[in-house]
Amino acid sequence: MRLSTLNVNSIRKRAPLVREFLDRAQPDLLFLQELKCKTEEFPGDAFADSGYRWHAVGQHGGRNGVAVLSKLPFEVVAEVLPGEDEDTHARYVEVAAGGARLAGIYLPNGNSGGAEGYAYKLRWMQRLRTLAAERLEDTTPYAILGDFNVCPTALDLEPGALPPTDALVRPESRSAFRALMHLGLTDAVRALHPEERLYTYWDYGAAFNANRGLRIDHVLLSASLAERLDKVEIDMSLRSQEQPSDHTAVTVTLR
């Protein structure tokens, strides 16, 4: 089974790029973040003859939004991360597919909205940890894929790419990420490339050519899936295209 994640930064702008990626990479499931559209605006026509079925969770106001596209039959298990009343952010989609439970997430950035914006990010991480702990009580293989908006360690950003006060690298953000990992999840990229500088995001402008990047898009695997981990791929070609997303795709292959 092959699983991919990609922050598209507007699916309406990037539908052809996503289609090209599916045709070429052929993941069984692809999780998308930052649709920046309403559910009914998802450009499903671009995938009509692709062999993939899709499910989108959009949001009004052109913010957030997550989706999944799948070659395998799947059932949508959740569209909301539990734990907070009146959370209208479209940041979570969870499916059952291929005998596994798979969550696609768009974790809050945390740099906007002042103290409350950052507090929301930390609460969201706590809520995710609570739900992940629940899922891991079950023996069903489990994975969380998506844009975590956290550089877990100093190896996960080009030195100087962010100030130490940035919400992506603040100690509380990293601590919350570690707390999630300590439930027994494996960072797929780090399992196979423990010391390599690998990035999944480069700011628009000069950052890509200078490789001033961040590793913030992650695939976390339960023990049963980590045992099956065969390969991880970070698709640099997506970021080199005309009018790319500022992120690129991460794909894991499981035996």
Added chain:
DNA sequence: ATGGCTACAGCATGTAGA
């Protein structure tokens, strides 16, 4: 650090991204 990018709402800039 920020906006020098980019996208969106909506039509002038403001907000967000990371």
